[in-house]
Amino acid sequence: MTVDILxxxxxxxxxxxxxxxxxxxxxxxxxxxxxLRPEDRGSGFILDPMRRAVVPTGFRIAIPPGxxxxxxxxxxxxxxxxxxxxxxxxxxxxxxxxxxxxxxxxLGGHPYTIRHGDRIAQMIVAPVLQAGFAVxxxxxxxxxxxxxxxxxxKT
Numbered sequence: 001m002t003v004d005i006l007x008x009x010x011x012x013x014x015x016x017x018x019x020x021x022x023x024x025x026x027x028x029x030x031x032x033x034x035x036l037r038p039e040d041r042g043s044g045f046i047l048d049p050m051r052r053a054v055v056p057t058g059f060r061i062a063i064p065p066g067x068x069x070x071x072x073x074x075x076x077x078x079x080x081x082x083x084x085x086x087x088x089x090x091x092x093x094x095x096x097x098x099x100x101x102x103x104x105x106x107l108g109g110h111p112y113t114i115r116h117g118d119r120i121a122q123m124i125v126a127p128v129l130q131a132g133f134a135v136x137x138x139x140x141x142x143x144x145x146x147x148x149x150x151x152x153x154k155t
Contacts, residue, residue, distance in 0.1 A: 003064055003067055003125050004064070005020075005061050005062070005063060005064075005069070005125065006061060006062040007019055007059050007060070007061055008059060008060045008061075008062075009058060009059050010035075010056075010058050010059060010060070010099060012037060012038060012058070013035050013058030013059060014035055014036075014038075014041070014058060014116070014117075016117075017033050017034075017035045017058060017116070017117050018033055018117075019059070020032050020033075020123050028124060029072060029122030029123060029124050030122060030123045030124075030125075031074070031119040031121075031122055031123075032057055032071070032100075032102060032119070032120060032121045032122060032123050033057065033117050033118060033119055033120065034055050034056070034057070034102075034114050034115070034116060034117065034118045034120045035056055035057050035058025035059070035116070035117075036055075036056065036114075036116040037056065040116070041116040044113040044114055044115045044116065045113070045114045046111050046112070046113050046114075047083065047104060047105075047106040047111065047112045047113075047114060048106060048111045049082075049106050049107075049108060049109055049110065049111065050105070050106065050107070051105070051106055052086055052103060052104070052105045053103075053104060054101035054102065054103050054104075055101060055102050055104055055114055055120055056099065056101050057099075057100045057101065057102065059099075059100055060097055060098060060099055060100060061092070061100055062097065063092065063093070063094040063096075063125070064094060065094050066094070066127060066128060067094055067125055067126065067127055067128060068091055068092060068093060068094065068125075068126055068128045069091070069092040069123050069124065069125055069126075070089040070090065070091060070092075070123070070124040070126055071085065071088075071089060071090035071091075071092065071102055071121050071122070071123060071124075072085065072088055072089045072090075072121060072122050072123075072124060073085050073088055073121060073122075074119060074120070074121060074122055077120070081106070081108050081110075081112050082106055082107035082108025082109070082112075083104055083105075083106055083107075083108065083112055083120075084104070084105060084107060085102070085103055085104060085105070085121065086103055086104075086105040087103060089124070090102075090103060094128070102120050102121045104120060104121075
């Protein structure tokens with residue numbers, strides 16, 4: 001199934017930076033690249049340990065109704081450098097039309113430089129179901145019952 005995501009460049013964006021794209025035919029996530037503002041392109045953007053920042057992508061998107069875009073970390077950045085998302089997965093709703101920025105955090109022990117055009121996250125397009133909510137006087141019993149965190153064991 002293919003869903004069209006419409007893309008609008010920001011006026012300041014470098015149009016030579018690739019739009020989101022899939023690295024392989026089996027990829028679930030499309031890589032998103034940093035599209036730094038002109039004043040940051042030469043030096044890059046330094047993300048110090050434990051610092052959070054929104055890194056620009058240089059575009060806005062339109063997602064069809066009934067879908068969302070999830071922004072997820074790149075496993076290589078997370079494992080090698082501790083760069084991840086503080087709100088993973090981040091959700092972009094179908095009615096949002098603002099700039100797409102990626103919230104990153106450096107959980108590593110060293111500053112990390114994000115270079116112009118670097119792959120910084122991945123984008124997953126997913127269907128959305130909206131639920132109705134109804135108040136009841138009791139809930140159906142289950143074998144698990146009220147067992148919460150860790151209640152199902154280690155295996």
